[in-house]
Amino acid sequence: MVADRDKRIVVIGAGCFGLSAAYHLLKRGYQQVTVIDRAPILPAPDAASTDINKIVRSSYADIYYTRLAREAISAWKEAEEWADTYHESGVYCALSLGETYTDKAYENDVALGARIEYLSGPDAVRGVFPPSVNISVPEHARGYLNRDGGWAFASQGISRMMDKVTALGGKIIPGKPVAELLRTDGKTTGVRCEDGSVFEADLVVLSAGSWTASAFPELSLQKTCLATGQCVAMLQLTPEEADMYRDCPVFLNFHTGFYVFPPNQDNVMKLAIHDCGYTQPVKSDKSASPVSTPRTVLTHGPDGLRIPKASLHKLRSELAQVYPELAKKPFAGTRLCWYTDSPDENWVIGYYPDDPNLFLATSGSGHAYKFLPVLGRLVVDGIEGALPPDVMERFAVDRAHGTKDGTIEPEIRAHPPAPLEEEDLCKPEDLLPASAAVPV
Template identity: 30%
Template sequence: MVKEQQGNNVRSSATPAVLNKESSILVIGAGTWGSSTALHLARRGYRNITVLDPYPSPSPIAAGNDINKILELSSSAPRGSHERYVGDKLADDAIRGWKEDPVYQGLYHETGAVTAATSERGRHALNEGDGYSEADGWRPLKTKQDFQKTMPDGVLTGDFPGWQGWTKNDGCGWVEARHALLRTIAEAERHGVSFVGGERGQVLSLIYEHGDVRGAVVVEGPAFRADRTILCAGANAARIFDMQGQLRPTAWTLAHIPMTPEETTLYRNLPVLFNIERGFFMEPDADKHELKICDEHPGYCNWETSPGDDPRHVSVPFAYHQIPIDAEQRVRQFLRETMPHLADRPFSHARICWCADTPNRAFLITQHPSYPSLVLGVGGSGHGFSYMPAIGGVIADCLEDRMDSQMKQLFRWRPETATDRDWTDLQSRFGPDGSNHVMDFQKVVGWTSVSQAA
């Protein structure tokens, strides 16, 4: 595996070592992108891959370590545009992986989707561009009855005040997220990848020698030296490497509601319901029979407030298995409008979930221009999980310097996009009245006290 640093007697140079199948490769981060990258590299024949993470795999704070995730890979970029080409190519590769790769087969549930908005502004945003139209197979929803008919009787019992939207039966649905992460890690290990968790895998800093990166210093034990280092640390990446303002760690909130066996049967194979101003839900998971509800909002940041610093520029991720009381209220508002029979049911689980936004929400997958042995695979921007079967291949292509030219341009190192960045930018996200802004964990006045299910 990757050599552990025993001293300063390892030769270093600003010119990266020639990449071959025996090269030592260090992947920092064992979440969705890190594990996918490790698997793709191992399948390409690389035999010396180590993945570091502060937690045993799968990490309990990884965004992908979740019971389910929405899978809708349509692009709202204009047809014929550079962004549309990249989005469509990535989507095609990802869908092929979800359906055909033995690691992921059976985890994608193509149940369809219901997408909606409540306010005039939200409906306008939903209907503009190429995303939703009857020409693309979507059917309009304009009344309470329209929404209720998308699911079996007894599911959507609410009044849907102000709701309008679209529904489609194919090309979208949801994925068993945690199982996807577990399977990816297991398959990577089967190919010889080493996953190191805990303080032994917690990175303090990168190793800089002669103008290049040569691995990472960790909390416990010798540092890990490597011929190539790939940073896939998600919201924590900016704590390890200076991203020059290109990443804004942003968090969202979720809760679970326990369901009876009868309810679980009734809610099986439902289309995903997503209101861009209220929230979303998918069918209960098969393991614990819990319904996951997410309230929708532009996100929370945790602004650091050190004396003399500008707090807007440093959002510090943290793990917490509770959510703000305000988030609970939004979850219950969503339920009152859609499934009021569940609106007062106690939560069995709640947590915050981190991602990292780039200024334009395009991924950041590139060889760093100043450190030739460092590859970045970060900036999921709230939509990175859907591409899990394919994204590791893009990062592996970047390592091998054979990335698709248009992806290379769109996902390049681009600190100029963060000049005078608006750290409160909503980035085309919505929320209910009073919550349609980026919120601050430092200003939260109360948290839930959910007793987490075993």
């Protein structure tokens, strides 16, 4: 396919996919690239990519992602490009009996030359954490430390990518929620925003994240781009506490989905559980059936940050099994972080069926941010028809979704998400540890 570098391209969504796509389009010589986003300020306060940290790891049971992640990590290390966005703390992956995902991830990391330390027994595991840290380690613990990994200051990475886009001549316009895709003879010709403004385009790249299915119900993407809320909590440490845990690696347990970061520069420690999550089906005039739609700080104010009590209790329980002293502290806050999930957890990167002017780049499925520096390259290759056939099939919008084989993410994500019930959401008193809770 011969690329038309003069075509007008509108990217919907200034998140991980949209900005990386815009950046690589501009690097490839495209001249008219405009990114629009529904949020009034950018980075969008409620986007999944606007966060204090995301794991950067190459530990995948699917070697395709292991290889791509190592390319991304190499790019993250370019301080001139990313400053101190990337922190190479290492990632400790716990190995569990009967759980094969992490074993395969270990094999792939070793095969591609990652700096790996296999750890067998509690003393070996404790040895990769600072001596001052009280870490709970099971008697038969085993795992491995991948020193070629760590975490990224997610919001800073997005801000720097925005700067890269504008430096190359791209436009980024906030406050532009899309009302409809404009179409002529079955082909997309641009977008009309809710304020009446129109952006004509020869190509529209749809990267609206977890709003994709609900904002564009006519595309019937409810299954391919399912919005799920994932539960996150934060601890505010004292400077003295933070210094104790600062040099810890990221702790990651694929078997339970639990992970916890070392404290950031503000002494905040984030923990989360990567699992099936929650949906919020919402009825609208645009769709005959309810579509899962994010409940966020922009749509519901502070209430949009609350997570179900059951998940909050699970987070504390999991934390107690890793850092028991920290589990005695109150949580400083919570967040529902909204993913865009595909059934097989491969991303969606490809043309919408029968529309050569509409291209989708979305469905990060909770594991896209780490690829920010290189993700857009895949998108542009897809636009230009340069993806290898097997990669094109992997990410196709209309691909067949068979049984999940566990090579992308473990089976903790295999069962359906639960509907979000407002009465089940946590309240401020729930952030206290049980020992500090005030009796009712």
